[in-house]
Structures are given as C-alpha cells and as structure tokens.
Amino acid sequence: MENRGITFGYGFLSQESSFDVQFSLIEYDGSHSYFRAYLVGLLNTILVSVIGIIFATIIGVVVGIARLSNNYLINKTAAVYVEFFRNIPLLLQIFFWYFAALRALPLPQDTEPMFGVFFLTIKGFFVPSFVWNNLDIFIYSLIAAIISIIFVRIYARKKQENYGIQTPVLSISIGLLLILPILSFLIGGVDASVEIPVIKQLSQSGYTFEGGIKLPPELISLALALSLYTATFIAECVRAGVQGVSKGQKEAAASIGLTPNQVLKLVVMPQALRIIIPPTTNQYLNLTKNSSLAAAIAYPDLVLVFAGTALMQTGRAIEIVSITMLTYLSLSISISIFMNWYNKKIAIKEK
Amino acid sequence: MNKLNFLQPDKNNLNTYLYTGTILVALSIFIVFLNSFFNKDLISFLPGTLSFFLPLILGFIGLHLIRIDHSGLKFLDSINKNINTNNFNAFLSLLIVFVVIKSLPPLLSWFILDANIAGDTKDVCTGSGACWTYIKIWFNRFMYGMYPNAEQWRINLSFIALAFLGTIGFFATEKFKKYLTLYYVVVYPVIAFFFIFFFISGGPIFFDFSYGIIAAVISVIIGFFIPSKFKMYYFIIVPITLYILLKYVFFYEELIELGKLEALEWVETGAWGGLSLTFIVSFFCLIFCFPIGLFLSLGRRSDFPIIKYFSIGMIEFWRGVPLITVLFMSSVMFPMFLPEDMFIDKLVRVIIAISLFEAAYVAEVIRGGLQALPRGQYDAAKSLGMGYWKMHILVILPQALKLVIPGIANTFLALVKDTPLIFVVGLLEIVGMLNLAKTNPEWLGFAMEGYVFASVLFFIICYAMSKYSYNLEQKYKTER
Numbered sequence: 001m002e003n004r005g006i007t008f009g010y011g012f013l014s015q016e017s018s019f020d021v022q023f024s025l026i027e028y029d030g031s032h033s034y035f036r037a038y039l040v041g042l043l044n045t046i047l048v049s050v051i052g053i054i055f056a057t058i059i060g061v062v063v064g065i066a067r068l069s070n071n072y073l074i075n076k077t078a079a080v081y082v083e084f085f086r087n088i089p090l091l092l093q094i095f096f097w098y099f100a101a102l103r104a105l106p107l108p109q110d111t112e113p114m115f116g117v118f119f120l121t122i123k124g125f126f127v128p129s130f131v132w133n134n135l136d137i138f139i140y141s142l143i144a145a146i147i148s149i150i151f152v153r154i155y156a157r158k159k160q161e162n163y164g165i166q167t168p169v170l171s172i173s174i175g176l177l178l179i180l181p182i183l184s185f186l187i188g189g190v191d192a193s194v195e196i197p198v199i200k201q202l203s204q205s206g207y208t209f210e211g212g213i214k215l216p217p218e219l220i221s222l223a224l225a226l227s228l229y230t231a232t233f234i235a236e237c238v239r240a241g242v243q244g245v246s247k248g249q250k251e252a253a254a255s256i257g258l259t260p261n262q263v264l265k266l267v268v269m270p271q272a273l274r275i276i277i278p279p280t281t282n283q284y285l286n287l288t289k290n291s292s293l294a295a296a297i298a299y300p301d302l303v304l305v306f307a308g309t310a311l312m313q314t315g316r317a318i319e320i321v322s323i324t325m326l327t328y329l330s331l332s333i334s335i336s337i338f339m340n341w342y343n344k345k346i347a348i349k350e351k
Numbered sequence: 352m353n354k355l356n357f358l359q360p361d362k363n364n365l366n367t368y369l370y371t372g373t374i375l376v377a378l379s380i381f382i383v384f385l386n387s388f389f390n391k392d393l394i395s396f397l398p399g400t401l402s403f404f405l406p407l408i409l410g411f412i413g414l415h416l417i418r419i420d421h422s423g424l425k426f427l428d429s430i431n432k433n434i435n436t437n438n439f440n441a442f443l444s445l446l447i448v449f450v451v452i453k454s455l456p457p458l459l460s461w462f463i464l465d466a467n468i469a470g471d472t473k474d475v476c477t478g479s480g481a482c483w484t485y486i487k488i489w490f491n492r493f494m495y496g497m498y499p500n501a502e503q504w505r506i507n508l509s510f511i512a513l514a515f516l517g518t519i520g521f522f523a524t525e526k527f528k529k530y531l532t533l534y535y536v537v538v539y540p541v542i543a544f545f546f547i548f549f550f551i552s553g554g555p556i557f558f559d560f561s562y563g564i565i566a567a568v569i570s571v572i573i574g575f576f577i578p579s580k581f582k583m584y585y586f587i588i589v590p591i592t593l594y595i596l597l598k599y600v601f602f603y604e605e606l607i608e609l610g611k612l613e614a615l616e617w618v619e620t621g622a623w624g625g626l627s628l629t630f631i632v633s634f635f636c637l638i639f640c641f642p643i644g645l646f647l648s649l650g651r652r653s654d655f656p657i658i659k660y661f662s663i664g665m666i667e668f669w670r671g672v673p674l675i676t677v678l679f680m681s682s683v684m685f686p687m688f689l690p691e692d693m694f695i696d697k698l699v700r701v702i703i704a705i706s707l708f709e710a711a712y713v714a715e716v717i718r719g720g721l722q723a724l725p726r727g728q729y730d731a732a733k734s735l736g737m738g739y740w741k742m743h744i745l746v747i748l749p750q751a752l753k754l755v756i757p758g759i760a761n762t763f764l765a766l767v768k769d770t771p772l773i774f775v776v777g778l779l780e781i782v783g784m785l786n787l788a789k790t791n792p793e794w795l796g797f798a799m800e801g802y803v804f805a806s807v808l809f810f811i812i813c814y815a816m817s818k819y820s821y822n823l824e825q826k827y828k829t830e831r
Binding site: 069070071072073074077083084086087088089090091092093095096099100101103104289290292293295296303307311317318321324325328329333 | 671768774
C-alpha cells in the first residue's frame with residue numbers, strides 16, 4: 001500500500017463533499033461534509049428497505065394464503081406469480097421497471113390525476129403532503145395511545161390467566177388508536193391541511209408539479225421490484241408455515257368448541273408463525289442487502305452515494321468500502337438480533 | 352313442481368337452476384369476450400358504472416344459481432368444488448377469468464400480431480407491437496458479447512463438447528459407475544477449465560500454473576488406487592515431486608516457448624460477454640462454492656476453537672454484506688493488497704468473489720442438514736472405528752446432503768440470478784449487453800423487448816434448474 005502512495009485515515013469524513021444528491025430525506029447539498037453524505041445514503045437505503053419490507057410482507061402473505069386456497073383458479077394464479085417472479089434475476093426486474101415500464105408513463109402535462117390528487121408521471125409519483133400545526137402534540141397522543149394499549153394488554157392477560165375471561169383487546173386497541181389522536185385534533189389544537197401537487201410550467205415544453213411529495217421513479221421501480229421479488233419467497237414461507245401445522249391441531253381445537261376464527265387466531269397462527277418467522281427474517285435481510293442494487297439505476301443509496309461518488313472523489317477505497325460493508329453488516333445483525341428476540345418470544349416454552 | 356327459491360338453489364329443480372345459471376355465466380363471459388377481442392360493447396346503452404359491473408353481477412348470480420351440492424353431474428360437481436365453493440370464491444374466480452380475457456388481446460397483439468421480425472433496420476418496426484428485429488440483429492451480441500464474430504465457433508464448440516461430456520454419467524455402465532464421482536468432482540471441472548482457457552480464451556498451453564493442475568490431477572487419479580494407510584504421506588509427497596519434475600525436468604524453458612501455440616487468437620476476458628459469460632461464471636462459481644461451503648460448514652461444527660471461529664467469522668461476514676459491495680471490493684480494494692507485478696484477471700477475481708459469497712450460504716444450508724441428523728449416526732460411525740473423515744464421507748455427508756438438496760438448489764439458483772451483478776466490474780453478461788444495446792443511438796426505444804427476451808431466457812434456465820432439483824430430491828428420497 002505504501003509504495004502506491006496511499007494514506008489511511010478517516011479524517012476525510014469531515015471535509016466538504018461538494019457533490020449533490022438527487023433525492024434526500026435530510027437537508028443536504030454540496031457544502032455539507034462527507035459524513036452527511038453517508039447519512040443521506042444510509043437513510044435512503046433504510047427508506048427503500050422499509051417500504052420494500054412492508055409491501056413484500058403484505059403481498060407475500062396474501063399470495064401465500066392464496067396458494068393454500070382450494071379454489072383452483074386462485075391457487076394457480078398465485079403459483080404462476082410465484083414461479084414467474086422468483087425465477088427472474090432481481091437486477092433484470094429493476095431494469096425492467098425503471099427503463100421499460102416506468103418510461104411508458106405520460107409526461108406531467110398529459111397526466112390524468114388518480115382520485116384527483118395523485119399524479120403518476122414519467123418524472124415520478126406526486127402525492128399530496130400534510131402540512132401540520134402542533135405536530136408534536138399529535139405524536140405525543142400517538143405515543144400515549146400505544147402505551148395505554150400495552151397496559152390494556154397486560155391487564156387483559158392477567159384477567160385471562162386469573163379468571164379465564166377474554167377481553168376484546170383488538171377493538172379496544174383500535175378504539176384507543178383512533179380516539180386519542182382525534183382528541184388531540186379537537187382539544188390539543190392540532191391541525192393538518194393537505195397540500196395537493198399543482199402543475200406548473202417551467203419553460204415552453206417543460207412542466208412539473210409543485211407542492212406535495214415527489215417520489216422519484218428510481219425509488220418507485222426499486223421498491224416495486226424488491227417487494228414483488230421478495231414477496232414470492234415470503235409467500236412460500238407462509239405456505240410452508242400454515243401447511244406445517246398438523247391437521248390434528250385444528251380438529252382438536254374445533255372439538256373443544258372454538259369458533260373457526262378462534263381456531264385460526266389461538267391455535268393455527270401461533271404455531272404457523274413459529275415456522276414462518278425464521279425464514280422470513282432471512283428474506284428481510286436479503287431485501288435489505290438487495291436494496292444495494294439501487295446503484296444500477298442511480299437511486300442515491302449508500303452504495304451509490306458513498307461507495308460510488310464519494311469514493312471516486314476522495315479515492316479512499318479501503319476506508320469507504322470498509323465503512324459501507326460494516327454498515328450493511330450492522331444493519332443485518334441488528335435485524336437478525338431483533339428477529340431472534342421475537343423468535344424466542346414466540347418459541348415453544350417447554351416446561 | 353317444487354317451489355323455486357333463488358336464494359337457496361337445491362337439487363329438486365336442478366335443470367331450471369342449471370340452465371338459468373349457465374346462461375347467465377355464459378352471457379357474462381361472452382360480453383367481456385366481445386368487448387376485449389372485437390371491441391364491441393353490447394351493453395353500452397346502460398349508464399357507465401353499471402355497464403362496467405354488469406358482467407360481474409350477471410356471472411356472480413349465475414355461479415350462485417349453479418352452486419348445488421351433490422347434483423349428480425360430475426362436471427358441475429367438480430366446478431363447484433374447485434372454483435365455486437362460496438360467494439367469495441365465486442367472485443374471485445370470475446374476476447380472474449375476466450382479467451385473463453381482458454389482458455389476452457393486448458398481450459397477443461404486442462407479442463405476435465403487431466410485432467415485427469422482418470428486415471434488419473429499425474425502420475421496419477412500424478407496428479404497435481414488439482420489435483423482434485432488434486433481438487434478431489443483436490442476437491449475436493446478446494449471446495457472445497464483444498467476442499469477435501469469426502471466432503464464435505470456439506465458444507459453441509466448447510459448450511457443445513462440455514455439455515456432451517457432462518451427460519456421460521447417464522451412459523456409464525455399472526462397471527464405470529464408481530468412477531463417476533471422481534470424474535464429476537475432479538476431471539470434469541479441469542477439462543472445462545482447459546477448454547475455456549485454451550479454446551475460448553486462446554491461452555498458451557504451458558503457462559506456469561498448468562504444471563500445478565496437471566500434477567494435482569495425476570496425483571488425485573493415482574491416489575484412488577493407493578491403500579489408505581499411505582494416503583496421508585502420498586498426498587503430501589507426490590504432488591510436489593510431480594510439480595518439480597514437470598517444471599524443471601520434463602519441460603525446459605525452450606519447450607515452454609514451443610508450447611505457446613499461436614493457432615488460436617487470444618481473446619481477452621474483457622471481450623467476453625452475453626449469455627455465454629453468464630454460463631461460464633455460473634459454472635465455475637457452482638463448482639468452487641460447493642466444496643468451500645462444505646468445509647466451512649464442517650469447520651463451524653469443529654471442536655477446534657480456531658477453526659470454529661474462523662468459519663463462523665467467514666460465514667457471518669459474507670452473509671452480512673451485499674454481493675455488490677463484495678464485487679466492488681474485488682475490483683477496487685483487492686488489487687491494492689497484491690504485489691505490484693502480480694495481476695489477476697478481472698474475470699478470475701469476480702469468480703473468486705462470487706464463490707466465496709455463495710459458499711457462505713451453502714455452508715449454512717449444509718449445516719442445517721448436519722444438525723438434522725440424529726446423534727446416533729455419529730455414535731454408530733464412531734463405534735465402528737471410523738475416523739473423522741471416513742465417518743463424514745461414508746456416513747454423515749451422504750445423509751445430510753440428501754436432506755438439503757432443495758436448499759442447495761435454491762442457493763445455486765440465487766447464484767445464477769446474481770451473475771448479472773458483474774456489471775459492477777465492467778463485465779457485460781446478457782443484462783449488461785442489453786443495457787449497452789439499449790443506448791445504441793440506432794436502436795433507441797426497445798428496452799422492453801430486450802428485457803422481455805432476457806427474462807424469458809432466465810426464466811427457462813432457472814425453472815429448468817428448479818424442476819431438476821425437484822427430480823433429484825424425489826430420486827434420493829428414502830422413506831424412513
């Protein structure tokens with residue numbers, strides 16, 4: 001290393017970065033430091049991973065249950081979806097959405113609004129944003145609702161264990177989650193107005209939208225490809241989990257007089273979740289790591305911003321690549337620690 | 352005559368319900384069919400929303416009417432059982448049928464009816480459908496990358512020869528069956544390497560490394576016939592002697608010069624590409640990642656702390672980072688740690704990186720199989736006086752590997768699907784070639800065709816692999 005004239009050190013992180021990033025969750029421009037650029041990339045990675053995980057879980061669970069349906073058509077449709085999206089490389093899917101599918105969208109001036117407020121254009125997806133007054137009080141009310149739900153759950157469990165009486169925890173929780181924030185609107189002086197994106201002419205033929213939130217096409221295609229791809233694996237996990245619960249369990253539960261809903265909630269799901277959680281965790285990890293493919297379509301994630309632009313500018317390959325790898329390592333390890341904790345919580349407690 | 356109750360169809364008025372229901376369902380499907388294939392709207396006189404939902408409502412009522420248990424008609428019963436068990440299922444079935452009918456004409460028209468394949472310039476693509484001319488013109492590039500056109504027979508010939516040599520196992524007679532493992536594990540990869548190095552790349556026959564390979568191969572082959580008592584010494588002494596003999600006694604420097612046949616033109620790896628590169632990278636990574644993964648998984652269960660923690664560290668590290676950063680590292684960081692005069696080819700670095708990465712996943716899969724075996728198997732093998740290696744090779748691994756065939760197949764599939772990532776270091780396999788072709792100023796605007804083409808290719812490869820692994824799983828399944 002020495003004979004190539006390379007020095008080693010992390011001092012460059014506080015230098016001025018002097019490059020710009022297209023899409024950022026925090027305030028950032030060229031005058032900020034490299035460390036700030038690192039944070040921008042990291043937040044973008046986390047954003048796309050969280051979006052991907054949420055949608056992949058929803059699609060995966062729905063498709064997984066559809067795979068178990070006794071309706072031939074639904075079953076086969078789900079099977080075709082799983083086989084198709086699972087056997088095509090993720091990178092190809094990202095390219096497909098970004099370069100082929102989303103490029104066919106209309107220009108801003110030709111866009112028909114969806115439900116009057118959403119605009120899906122070639123330049124991105126424009127959605128209305130909320131403008132808040134006293135946002136902190138609203139957040140406090142949400143936190144208060146969550147804390148009280150935890151107390152209600154503890155109380156309900158105690159009651160169940162001591163007297164065998166079931167409390168409708170779910171409806172109480174939903175009620176609390178609705179009532180406290182609404183109270184904050186009525187009493188706390190919280191006030192939200194919706195800002196709808198409005199079309200604006202930039203030049204002779206250039207149009208754009210102003211106001212609202214702009215989701216860039218890179219983010220959309222990446223989230224779409226990641227969630228559609230990972231959902232196929234989650235669907236298989238869900239199917240394996242529900243099939244893994246033996247039939248005798250359901251029959252036994254039915255024979256002691258539980259209703260079908262109770263059978264699903266109290267007997268099947270707890271056992272199925274035990275089988276579903278570990279492989280699904282792996283899929284979440286894979287999704288987070290796969291989000292690094294963002295670099296291929298220039299979505300400013302950690303790899304592109306930090307291991308790409310910052311590396312090219314500073315030439316500090318070892319430091320930057322090691323930081324990037326350590327970041328992904330710690331992201332993976334933190335997800336897996338959380339999932340191990342959850343897994344242990346729901347595992348069989350043998351006496 | 353029984354009273355008709357349309358809310359609860361029963362068996363007594365089977366025909367009435369059946370005819371009404373069938374007519375309604377047929378009518379609803381007919382309306383959608385006409386609408387989508389011939390663009391005729393039979394019910395346009397109705398107000399907008401109603402005409403949109405009418406087929407759905409008609410079909411829904413129809414399916415409700417024919418939902419009669421134990422009707423005695425075989426066909427009706429099977430329909431009711433499979434797609435029409437309750438209202439919700441009926442609704443979903445109808446929805447799926449309508450969506451399929453609706454989406455068929457645009458798909459057909461894009462893929463076949465309005466597509467163009469004739470000619471060889473962009474101008475022939477006037478229809479609204481796909482432009483397969485683009486694929487036709489670029490086909491060579493998608494398959495062989497930047498490999499010179501005149502030399503492409505070398506790739507074809509090597510692949511055909513390798514495919515043929517790969518199928519030899521199916522024709523082997525009982526007498527040669529026992530050598531098949533040796534063949535597939537040692538001989539075949541070496542033959543493949545030689546083919547690719549000499550034939551596709553056009554390398555010199557005697558480069559420095561080839562003595563090592565020849566020595567290793569000869570010693571492994573002889574090793575099969577040596578009594579096990581002497582094996583330990585044998586495997587240390589013979590390869591080294593062979594290597595020294597080959598290098599300094601049999602082949603002098605002058606002979607090396609002679610060995611550099613100039614018959615084939617040297618094609619550097621940067622020019623390789625397309626689907627053939629996908630195959631080459633996947634093939635070598637498959638071959639390398641399996642043994643590495645096997646040793647890592649054994650190492651993780653080892654009693655020696657050093658080996659154990661080394662294996663755990665390796666596995667967790669490679670599993671924790673994304674492949675793209677590993678490739679990045681191999682292209683940016685790795686050369687810095689090498690001595691200045693040493694150069695390792697880009698393709699070799701990529702293959703090493705992907706192999707190590709996937710080996711960690713293989714290791715975890717195999718570990719699952721090892722853990723699933725009951726302790727009794729280990730104890731029984733030990734009580735027969737088997738050592739560590741003999742126990743694993745003869746007793747443990749055959750059972751453990753059989754258990755994890757699906758998991759290994761999944762890892763291999765993931766490997767094949769990860770190969771497009773090598774665009775990071777500038778190697779252009781098929782997806783990379785697509786991106787290159789897409790930006791060609793003469794052929795702008797055909798991204799969709801290219802991606803669909805590559806998707807179909809990858810789907811065929813991966814689907815065939817997964818079906819093959821399923822067959823393998825069934826073949827080695829033993830009833831317990």
